[in-house]
Amino acid sequence: MPARDVLNGVEPLADLLRDHGRRFRERFGARPGARLFFSPGRVNLMGAHLDYSGGPVMPMAVDRGTFIAVRPRDDRRLRLESTLEEGALEVPLDALPERAEDRWTDYPIGVVRHLLRDGAAVPGADVLFGGNLPIGAGLSSSASMCVGIAFALQASWGTGGTIDDCIESALWGEREFVGVHCGIMDPFAVGYTRPGSILWLDCKDRSIDHVPIEVDELSIAVADTGIRRGLAQSAFNERVDECARAFAKLRRHAPAAECLRDVDAEVLAAHGGALSRAEAFRARHVVAEVQRTFEARRALERGDVATFGACMSAAHASLRDLYEVSVPELDHLVETALSWEGVHGARLTGAGFGGCIVVAMRKDARPGFAVHLGSAYERAFGRSTAVEFFGAAGGPVEL
Ligand code: GLA
Numbered sequence: 001m002p003a004r005d006v007l008n009g010v011e012p013l014a015d016l017l018r019d020h021g022r023r024f025r026e027r028f029g030a031r032p033g034a035r036l037f038f039s040p041g042r043v044n045l046m047g048a049h050l051d052y053s054g055g056p057v058m059p060m061a062v063d064r065g066t067f068i069a070v071r072p073r074d075d076r077r078l079r080l081e082s083t084l085e086e087g088a089l090e091v092p093l094d095a096l097p098e099r100a101e102d103r104w105t106d107y108p109i110g111v112v113r114h115l116l117r118d119g120a121a122v123p124g125a126d127v128l129f130g131g132n133l134p135i136g137a138g139l140s141s142s143a144s145m146c147v148g149i150a151f152a153l154q155a156s157w158g159t160g161g162t163i164d165d166c167i168e169s170a171l172w173g174e175r176e177f178v179g180v181h182c183g184i185m186d187p188f189a190v191g192y193t194r195p196g197s198i199l200w201l202d203c204k205d206r207s208i209d210h211v212p213i214e215v216d217e218l219s220i221a222v223a224d225t226g227i228r229r230g231l232a233q234s235a236f237n238e239r240v241d242e243c244a245r246a247f248a249k250l251r252r253h254a255p256a257a258e259c260l261r262d263v264d265a266e267v268l269a270a271h272g273g274a275l276s277r278a279e280a281f282r283a284r285h286v287v288a289e290v291q292r293t294f295e296a297r298r299a300l301e302r303g304d305v306a307t308f309g310a311c312m313s314a315a316h317a318s319l320r321d322l323y324e325v326s327v328p329e330l331d332h333l334v335e336t337a338l339s340w341e342g343v344h345g346a347r348l349t350g351a352g353f354g355g356c357i358v359v360a361m362r363k364d365a366r367p368g369f370a371v372h373l374g375s376a377y378e379r380a381f382g383r384s385t386a387v388e389f390f391g392a393a394g395g396p397v398e399l
Pocket of ligand 1: 044047048049050051052182183184185186350351352
């Protein structure tokens with residue numbers, strides 16, 4: 001896969017990475033041996049909140065992400081710093097923190113604990129993180145960092161892990177160490193998307209496929225509400241639990257079902273009465289979103305971007321009304337985006353409760369779009385929105 005060409009082709013990204021290397025040398029000294037890595041963020045276009053219910057998802061890695069500079073050191077110590085966050089950490093690899101401490105370093109520490117679970121004899125490392133992805137905005141900054149650090153350390157230490165190994169370490173770090181009950185979509189999107197394609201990931205059997213896109217017809221814009229909800233993590237975990245409870249009740253009536261994704265609309269209609277209000281709403285979203293995601297894939301494969309976009313917009317309505325993870329600012333941005341000529345569809349991306357919307361649009365419809373969205377948002381909420389146009393990237397790569 002020509003992932004390296006993505007960086008070479010997107011000159012600003014390569015320049016930003018070189019600049020990151022300069023900052024690394026300023027902080028850690030100019031000794032040779034430092035290596036530079038880029039790990040993408042992602043937008044999710046279809047399959048909203050389906051990954052932990054075993055459904056199909058359609059995310060895409062973007063040309064914004066995490067920059068990682070690494071240089072091995074020979075004393076089995078690990079030093080972590082970031083250009084984006086306060087607070088450095090230096091620890092011996094043999095005495096890594098055993099519990100998360102509610103700081104950004106929890107994510108890389110969780111990953112390193114998993115990489116070293118069998119006591120690998122590695123030398124230690126100085127690491128500087130940075131990047132051009134908004135943090136906590138629903139663009140998977142945490143999976144970008146976790147898959148990226150696994151990739152960068154395996155390469156720098158010569159321990160030779162595969163992308164699957166990086167994904168496993170990233171998942172363990174986030175779930176078991178940091179304690180977020182996240183699904184598998186984000187690390188797979190970061191690890192496996194190919195440039196110029198949307199990833200198709202079936203979260204039940206982890207099979208993947210790549211659906212190419214024609215960027216003139218389907219280009220990606222992202223608009224940030226600027227809202228970060230402190231309660232988002234607990235509300236996310238609550239949705240995971242509600243889906244698990246809905247499945248536990250419905251599976252009695254669908255003996256072949258292995259996860260909520262396998263429950264069909266007839267079973268839900270006949271037995272939904274046994275569910276609480278929240279469980280029934282979540283299950284209705286999941287059952288319909290599974291169908292919409294298959295429909296969206298078929299539409300994309302025949303070049304029907306209008307239907308693909310309509311599926312995205314229907315997903316947003318369902319996230320708002322049934323999954324109840326939207327906020328008025330996200331709804332406003334989606335509605336304003338949809339009123340622009342050349343926009344195919346729009347929806348919140350990521351877990352919701354704030355963060356960003358993702359918009360699928362014709363490339364030639366871009367001029368004026370940011371002003372259209374920004375001025376309406378400012379009138380409605382008295383705050384600004386950052387609108388950016390993203391390209392489709394591939395997985396983690398070394399410069
Ligand atoms: C977050 C989680 C993902 C996924 C999305 C919603 O990004 O980390 O696993 O559940 O929300 O689709």
